[in-house]
Amino acid sequence: MDSPSFCSYIEKYNSIGGNEMNYASVKYYDIANGTGVRTSLFVSGCRNHCKGCFQPETWAFDYGKPFDEKIQEEILKSLEPEYIKGLTILGGDPFEPENQKALVPFLTKVKKQYPNKNIWAFTGYILDVDLKQGGKVYTEYTEEMLKCLDVLVDGPFVEEQKDITLKFKGSKNQRVIDMKVYCERGIISILM
Numbered sequence: 001m002d003s004p005s006f007c008s009y010i011e012k013y014n015s016i017g018g019n020e021m022n023y024a025s026v027k028y029y030d031i032a033n034g035t036g037v038r039t040s041l042f043v044s045g046c047r048n049h050c051k052g053c054f055q056p057e058t059w060a061f062d063y064g065k066p067f068d069e070k071i072q073e074e075i076l077k078s079l080e081p082e083y084i085k086g087l088t089i090l091g092g093d094p095f096e097p098e099n100q101k102a103l104v105p106f107l108t109k110v111k112k113q114y115p116n117k118n119i120w121a122f123t124g125y126i127l128d129v130d131l132k133q134g135g136k137v138y139t140e141y142t143e144e145m146l147k148c149l150d151v152l153v154d155g156p157f158v159e160e161q162k163d164i165t166l167k168f169k170g171s172k173n174q175r176v177i178d179m180k181v182y183c184e185r186g187i188i189s190i191l192m
């Protein structure tokens with residue numbers, strides 16, 4: 001089945017009253033949260049409350065600043081140079097339902113403007129449990145959002161399984177998942 005068009009996302013977005021997400025920070029020229037040099041957007045709001053979370057201040061949905069047009073344009077502009085490999089979204093948790101609603105139109109815009117860049121996301125939720133139909137944070141936006149991703153690092157941070165030698169993960173239970181394989185074939189293919 002074809003994906004809805006970019007315009008249909010924008011229509012839906014406008015009909016729900018626009019963006020109401022806050023973000024904690026944006027890190028430009030980031031090399032820690034995905035492959036290559038990237039722009040990383042830390043959104044506000046997380047209900048996972050993992051013990052030992054490294055930035056509990058981002059749990060509050062009203063932390064930081066509104067994710068408005070200005071910052072969205074700045075992020076889009078930051079992705080322009082060829083050496084920037086893509087965008088990473090993390091938090092907080094991008095898959096909190098409120099954040100999904102706000103992020104889908106933006107991610108769709110990124111994909112349209114930069115089809116050759118990749119998008120990574122980090123979530124404390126589990127892809128094939130919480131983000132599947134009927135799951136804890138499954139919404140009408142979840143599948144659209146998952147389709148925008150190239151890589152998803154999933155699962156809560158588990159302090160007892162913390163390992164500082166892991167690449168792009170804080171604890172051993174977390175998985176770095178190839179989202180193209182997941183969306184096309186429904187298979188969880190672990191990249192690392």
Ligand code: SF4
Nearest residue numbers: 046049050053092124
């Ligand atoms: S999911 Fe991430 S931001 Fe949320 S509590 Fe766990 S480690 Fe912290």
